[in-house]
Amino acid sequence: MIRLFNSLTHQKEPFEPRDAGKAGIYCCGPTVYNLVHVGNARPYVTFAVLRSWLRHRRLETTLVTNITDVDDKIIAKANAEGRDATAIAEEYTAAYIADTDRLGIPRPDVEPRATETIPEIIDLVCQLIAGGHAYAAHGSVYFRVRSFAGYGKLSKQRIDELDEGVRVDNEPGKADPLDFAVWKAAKSGEPAWESPWGRGRPGWHIECSAMGLRYLGAGFDVHGGGRDLIFPHHENEIAQSEAAGLPFAKVWMHNGMIRSEGEKMAKSVGNIFLLREVLDRYEPAVVLMYFLTTHYRSPLEFSTGKLDEAKAAYARLRDALGDIDFRVANAAKAALLGECPDLTLRATAARLAFAERMDDDLNTAGAVGELFALVSETYRYLSEVDRGETPLDVEALRSVRRVLTESLGHLLIPAPSGAAEITPAGTVAGNEALACVTGDVALLPAARLAGDGRWDDIVLVYADRLGCADASYACLLRDHYRVEKQWSDADRLRDEMQEAGFEVRDTSQGTQVVRKS
RNA sequence: GGCGGCGUAGCCAAGUGGUAAGGCAGAGGUCUGCAAAACCUCCAUCAUCGGUUCAACUCCGAUCGCCGCCUCCA
Numbered sequence: 406m407i408r409l410f411n412s413l414t415h416q417k418e419p420f421e422p423r424d425a426g427k428a429g430i431y432c433c434g435p436t437v438y439n440l441v442h443v444g445n446a447r448p449y450v451t452f453a454v455l456r457s458w459l460r461h462r463r464l465e466t467t468l469v470t471n472i473t474d475v476d477d478k479i480i481a482k483a484n485a486e487g488r489d490a491t492a493i494a495e496e497y498t499a500a501y502i503a504d505t506d507r508l509g510i511p512r513p514d515v516e517p518r519a520t521e522t523i524p525e526i527i528d529l530v531c532q533l534i535a536g537g538h539a540y541a542a543h544g545s546v547y548f549r550v551r552s553f554a555g556y557g558k559l560s561k562q563r564i565d566e567l568d569e570g571v572r573v574d575n576e577p578g579k580a581d582p583l584d585f586a587v588w589k590a591a592k593s594g595e596p597a598w599e600s601p602w603g604r605g606r607p608g609w610h611i612e613c614s615a616m617g618l619r620y621l622g623a624g625f626d627v628h629g630g631g632r633d634l635i636f637p638h639h640e641n642e643i644a645q646s647e648a649a650g651l652p653f654a655k656v657w658m659h660n661g662m663i664r665s666e667g668e669k670m671a672k673s674v675g676n677i678f679l680l681r682e683v684l685d686r687y688e689p690a691v692v693l694m695y696f697l698t699t700h701y702r703s704p705l706e707f708s709t710g711k712l713d714e715a716k717a718a719y720a721r722l723r724d725a726l727g728d729i730d731f732r733v734a735n736a737a738k739a740a741l742l743g744e745c746p747d748l749t750l751r752a753t754a755a756r757l758a759f760a761e762r763m764d765d766d767l768n769t770a771g772a773v774g775e776l777f778a779l780v781s782e783t784y785r786y787l788s789e790v791d792r793g794e795t796p797l798d799v800e801a802l803r804s805v806r807r808v809l810t811e812s813l814g815h816l817l818i819p820a821p822s823g824a825a826e827i828t829p830a831g832t833v834a835g836n837e838a839l840a841c842v843t844g845d846v847a848l849l850p851a852a853r854l855a856g857d858g859r860w861d862d863i864v865l866v867y868a869d870r871l872g873c874a875d876a877s878y879a880c881l882l883r884d885h886y887r888v889e890k891q892w893s894d895a896d897r898l899r900d901e902m903q904e905a906g907f908e909v910r911d912t913s914q915g916t917q918v919v920r921k922s
Numbered sequence: 923g924g925c926g927g928c929g930u931a932g933c934c935a936a937g938u939g940g941u942a943a944g945g946c947a948g949a950g951g952u953c954u955g956c957a958a959a960a961c962c963u964c965c966a967u968c969a970u971c972g973g974u975u976c977a978a979c980u981c982c983g984a985u986c987g988c989c990g991c992c993u994c995c996a
Contacts, residue, residue, distance in 0.1 A: 415926090433996070445996050478994070557925095560991075566924050567992070609994090631996030632927085638995090661927085662990065671995055698945075699935065704928075704989065710946095714934065718945050724959070758943095762936085771936045774944040781944085781961095788961045791953080892955060899957080910959050917959085 407462060409627070410702065410766045412635065412657040413559055417766055422626050423655065427465045429621035430456060431654065433613060433630035433638070434470040434516070437497035438479040441504050442677040443707050444631070444663040444670040450693060451660050451701045451767070452629045453510050454817055458763050461815055469620045470513035471613060472498055474520050475596050475606050490596050494520075504681045509689040510817040515620050519612035523598045526607045526615040529649055530587050530600075538648040542578025544590030544603040548641070550583040553648045559657060560636035585641055587611045610641040617642070618651055628654030632661055632702075633669070661704040670707060678707060691716045693818045697769040718777075722809070723821030725780040727919050729806045732787065735914035736799050743796030748786050752804040755779035759812045769816060776812055779805060791913065880916040887911070 407420040422428045432452040435445055452468060459466040474494040483490040498518075506512070519526075530546050533539035538552045550556050550564065557563055567583060586608035591597035597604040607615075617625060623646075630639065639657065646653040662669045665676040683692060686709075695715035699705045736742065755775055762772035783805050789795045810820040879902055886895035899909045907918040 412926095435996075436994095442996090448996050451996095561925055562992070563924080629996095633991065633995055635926085636991055637993090660996070662996080664989080667989080669990070669995085673994070702927090703935090706934085711934070714946050717947095721945075728959080768936075771943075774936055777944045784960055785962095788953090791961085887955085890955075896956075908958070911954070911957080912959085919959090 407459070407764045408766055409656050409658060411655075412659050418656070420626075420656070422464060423622075423624050426463070428456075428459045428467070428627070429625040430459075430466065430468045430627040430629060431613070431617040431621055431625060432468065432470045432513070432628075433634055434472050434513075435497075435501050436473040436476045436478055436609075437494050437501055438476070438482045439497060439672065441501050441680045442670060442672075443680055443683055444677070446505065446508065446680045446692075447663055447696060447701070447705070448630055448660050449505055450508065450510065450696045450817075452658075453513070454697065454769060454815075455627070455629070455658075455767055456514075457511075457815055457817055458767065462764075467515065467621065468513040469515045469517065469616065471616045472501070472516055472518050473609075473612055474498055474518045475612075476519075476609060480595055504679075504684070507681070507684045507689060508692065509819065510693070517616045517620060519607060519616070520596070522612060522615050522619060523607070525619050526611050527588075527598075527600050529611065529615050529618075529645065532649040533587065533645065536648060536650070539587055540580065541588075541602045542580075544605060545578055545586050545608075546588035546602055547579055547584040548587050548645060548648070549580065550585070550644065551581060553644045555647060556644050557640065559643055560640045562636060562640070585610065585637065587645060610638055611645055613638070614642045614646040614653070617654070618646060624652040625654055627656045627658055629658040629660070632659040635659060658701075660701045663705050663707050665707045667706075683712070687712050687716060690818050690821065691719050693816065694719045694773070697816055697818070698773050700766075700768055700770050702766075718773075719818075719821065721780065722776070722813070724919060725783065726806060726809060726821055727917075728787065729783070729802050731912070731914070731917050732790075732797065733799050733802055733806075736797060738914045739790070739797040740793055741790075741796040743798060745786065745795055745798035745801050748783065748798060748801035749804050751779060751782050752801065752808045755782075755805075756808045756812070759808075759815075763815065772812070772816070776809060779808065880918060883909070883916045887916075 408417040409420050410417050420428075430452055432448055434449075435441060449470070452470070456466045456468040475490070479493050480490045482488075483493045486493070502512075502516075530539060533548065534541065534546065537549070539546050539548050557567070564583065587610070588600060588602060588605050589608050590603060590605045595606065597606055617628065628639070628642075643653050664670060665674075665678065668674055668676060670677050687695075691712060692715070695712055696705070698715065698718065732739075755778065758775040758778075759772045762768040762775060765771070783802070786795070790797050813820055879898065883895055883898045883902075886892075886898060902909050902918060906921050908921055910917045910919070
């Protein structure tokens with residue numbers, strides 16, 4: 406059973422979809438007037454993972470993430486730069502899609518634009534006016550906050566207390582300072598659409614109500630976004646929708662803020678780090694690890710140190726997967742083959758533990774922890790194998806590998822590429838090469854002299870001749886040196902391999918290489 | 923001032939009414955031609971003070987500290 410923390414009730418609740426077997430998620434996307442920063446990426450990742458997990462749990466899931474492409478801030482930016490607001494919106498929409506794409510996770514199922522939802526927005530405003538919840542004034546339309554009894558139920562605010570600190574603005578048509586615009590009369594040069602109240606554009610908030618209801622229908626399952634949107638944005642979304650007689654989201658999920666130097670990362674504070682800059686320096690898997698090793702509701706500090714930690718953690722996973730592959734590929738060299746039911750059981754237990762964590766309010770941090778626990782247990786087992794205390798169980802290792810890669814898949818983290826790069830000396834090609842090498846050792850120095858003395862030249866000669874991967878060949882060559890106790894040659898080759906971007910490890914089954922990340 | 927959240931080892935971070943996952947770093951050891959990786963051992967009584975309970979880090983209250991929202995904000 407999946408349980409989700411609902412901001413509306415302030416507790417974890419069993420997830421009960423509106424439609425059996427289906428789930429609909431609406432996540433607040435960006436207003437496109439700037440490049441997305443790390444903070445913006447957190448909900449993008451969080452709700453993509455939620456969708457992934459719900460699908461794994463056999464729910465046909467739809468994720469809708471809006472793009473608000475008409476808004477005061479866009480217009481302000483356009484004015485400041487002397488440009489057209491539409492051009493600004495288009496530019497940053499493209500940048501948003503390009504930047505988030507680099508995370509390498511599937512896009513939302515629907516990414517509707519506010520500007521493509523104008524008729525629905527106008528309809529909604531008409532309904533609000535008809536019901537007495539909104540009123541037109543000077544070409545704008547305002548929502549009458551005090552007309553909606555439930556106002557404040559999400560943010561736990563009471564209207565009378567809000568009244569105290571409300572911003573004094575100079576919108577002459579407002580009947581109550583708490584009221585907010587659902588439709589704004591357009592000034593000349595601003596993007597505008599015909600409406601019953603004259604030319605204008607949507608107010609902030611209304612577009613999300615309209616898009617959520619349009620794509621997911623009334624009473625949809627989950628609405629997500631950053632914690633900072635609870636008030637007023639989400640509160641207003643609820644008011645607008647429900648005052649119009651349309652039940653809104655059942656479960657509200659809010660991710661915690663990303664902080665930088667102890668403060669919320671925000672453009673206004675000036676402590677932002679752009680997503681694209683981070684992705685220039687760290688591979689997507691590391692960035693995902695960074696996000697997912699903290700629970701989505703907790704605040705998360707941003708720093709290169711934290712990214713480096715995520716990188717180190719990911720490297721352990723990568724190495725573990727690589728080591729498993731290496732052992733499996735070199736199983737023939739194992740001293741003792743057999744079954745280890747215990748390891749198989751642990752793999753299964755880890756799979757279940759992972760699922761339990763994920764079911765519990767998307768506890769990705771705990772879930773990743775279970776994966777690492779499995780890695781530790783596997784290494785412990787492998788050590789026992791090396792000491793001859795227990796047999797090597799290839800199938801059990803494959804089970805572990807499957808649990809690891811499938812679980813990472815649920816988190817949208819790609820199986821570490823390093824694993825695939827590890828070239829075991831005992832592959833089919835490698836064994837053929839080994840036969841050739843051992844049978845024709847005399848050729849090696851000649852090949853070495855033929856090139857400029859670097860291992861990859863030799864490798865090229867032999868790889869071409871033997872049809873095997875170069876790294877694999879270098880491993881064989883090094884094994885040869887080591888068997889012959891030609892330490893200086895072996896060490897030099899290792900240096901060269903390291904220069905070429907490989908980590909080199911000696912094992913009882915031969916030289917193992919891991920491509921450095 | 924109102925509303926909400928957080929405070930777990932050097933750092934990061936899960937977690938349960940019955941004496942604390944995991945990652946990074948550190949110390950010692952094993953393995954290794956050297957190295958790397960790995961393994962083993964060591965490293966917290968959960969901000970403070972009270973209360974409830976047979977038993978609390980986990981429930982309640984207070985205190986201190988930090989953060990978010992109340993204005994644009996993921």
